[in-house]
Amino acid sequence: MYIYTCADDFESMMTCIYDVWADKRGSQNVRLELEPIGQQEMFSTYIQIQKDEEKAGKVTASIQKKISPEAYRQVFLAAMSDAKDRLDVIYRFLLLGFACGREVTKRLADGPVMRLFELSRRTGNDMHYYREFTRFVRIEPGIYVAHIEPSCNVAVLTAAHFADRMPSEYWMIVDDKRSLAVVHPKDEDYYVTPLSIKELQNLQTIEKQRDIYTDLWKEFFETIAIKERENPRCQRTHMPLHYRKHVTEFM
Template sequence: MVIYVFDGSFEGFLTAIYESYYNKEKPDKIVAMDDYVENLIDRPIFIETDEIKSDKVYAGIKNKISTNALKKVYHVFLSEVMEAPTVIYHYLRLGFKIGNKVDLNLMDDWVLRMDKINQQVASEKHRMLGLLRFQLVENDLYYAPLAPDHNIIALMANHFAQRMSDQKWMIHDTKRCIAVVYDLKEWIITPIDLPAPPVGKEEYLYQQLWKEYYQSIAIKERRNPRLQKRCMPVRYWSFLTEKK
């Protein structure tokens, strides 16, 4: 099998799509470098990221398919599901053939798989917008740690840049050691591999008040742990103030 191996970046993936069309080659799989395992059967082709080529593919998806398709491609790529690059590749091959009607072709297995992964990413993003907890740390910075299944912090950034435009804040993905940092003007994504900063005395008091409020509004007779775990999965509890 022919395997295209890229560096793991979105630009690298789009470059792989470009090389496939330019070389008139149909790879059996497209995988990120970290997911590739050498063997004696596959023929790997290592793709060198080229921003000019990736920009052409980016524009091609937007103009020849649709803006919605481009958004879906980005979301599925951020899922970090191992098969996602290959699924996107087949989705785009169909999209470049039939244009903006690609998402209506629900009989196609690749379109269905795109929709499934896209929905998983969208659902986690929606859930985390409600579960994320900011805490005030030093330098008047509001800090929020999380460890989502998918790489969604870039998808959350605009929401908080609008809602907390007058505050400096950081959303720290502790699983991937990256963070979105907002400085009152714009947000950027940056690598970060540091422990959570300590909270101040005032923040600690607010956290205690929040825990007491959480306990006081609970109705013992209506406790439903199963429903709570479905709406607020246990894997997120370590970052919730009321669950610490």
Template sequence: MSKPIRIPASSVAAPRAARRPAPELTATPRDYTYDGTFEGLLTVLFTIYDWRAAPNSIQPEATAQTGLFAQPSHRETDEALAARVWDGLLKSMDAEARTRLYHVFLSEDADRELLIFRYVDLALRSAQDIAENYANADVRRVQRLAQQMFREKHRMEAFVRFEKTQDELFHATIEPDMDVLPLIAAHFTKRYADQRWLIYDRRRHYGLYYDLTRTDVVQFENSAGAKSTDISATVLDEREPLFRLLWQAYFDHVNIPERKNLKLHRRHMPLRYWKYLSEKQPRETRFEPIQNKQPVAGKEVVAGQKRLPG
């Protein structure tokens, strides 16, 4: 997997340079394929305007579906062209709008490639900023997907639970609806800078590995029938079951049963995340409230009931 293009942290609009009008797409429309990376998609966007041929479809080569007699035009990724397109987008939109396009790509929406093309084409042909042109269906769709990606990113930063192995590696498995690993890398690198960790996306079969100096994208080969994210109990730190028990006990003790609202709880912590949360796993020991309340002055407690002296 290629390294994602770095997204600027600042969302402040950069000054726009003068730009030429976008060329008219007068050639016969084509079907395009690419390698499935964001850089590859940017290369396709450059090709569309270079060839002046609008896309009928833009699909990753590995999963492309074409007609019986259709011959798709495959474009090899050119990182120099991709960087040129990425920088050139700032002539038509601000940095925040450009970032939203990257988030749309990571959303894995079925129509993401054509949606990004239509948004870029609209921006290139508009004299004014289109970011808040919510009368346009594509602008609304881009905004909605970007918001969904933000929520998924926030949940992953909150719901990741690490397990410690015998070799001092902290491992976590996630299975998000969207490809959020590129967006959460900076958060975990900064927050856990003093320990080695691995976050593995089970659905997309790749992960992030931090070795105390840098964070890299890693992939693992799966042996037949094996789950690449399963960790044998023999490789876990011997204290890990205790850590899990302590976390569950903390969760139980801060819980207020009288204020239980399962509907609200599931809205903030969707059910699909529970299988990777320590506090949602079956309890090895039954929860018992801490018996640390002091008797009321002038009274004595017998078998849990209050009785006046004498």
């Protein structure tokens, strides 16, 4: 068994798939894993792949052209999920995809297709939750900062939504778990930047800040519930506890 490993980012994953493909060792003789690797297997050969933009570009282009944009969307979402086996699933999905073309996303009865569908759905759901539950805090002179800790890597995906929504504001979304921030300057494109520990700590103090509108919001939130219909279980189903960590009205 040959085990290919690569770093946990989208380009490395695509490079890895390119190299596995090019090496032609046969799909049943290879496995793809993301670093860090835990216990190594005794009788397997480990091959580490370094990110290569050109190779990654070729793979993403051919997924869109030879399979379909929909397949690419699902692959990207699956790559952003938190499942351990996601790289291997993407590889096996693509094997099928390059063989049978755009219909592959409908072949849910095939193992890898179903698994990829599940992973992309998981990321997609997470993305939707963070559209709903991301909360910004205003710091003077008018920058809006949000903190999130998503299980799937959805900071950038969520940012695309907010870029459309608030194109003429300064804002940033900080992923506390992965120490990265998406920064959006007024009337410009947003960009992703990694944060040092110090920067992250500084940003985290901001979250505790209160102003008149946080108080008004809490007042509204308390008031709008109908006492006669109180139903914490239903509330929990719609808004699971772990999403509430950075949500203003629950802090």
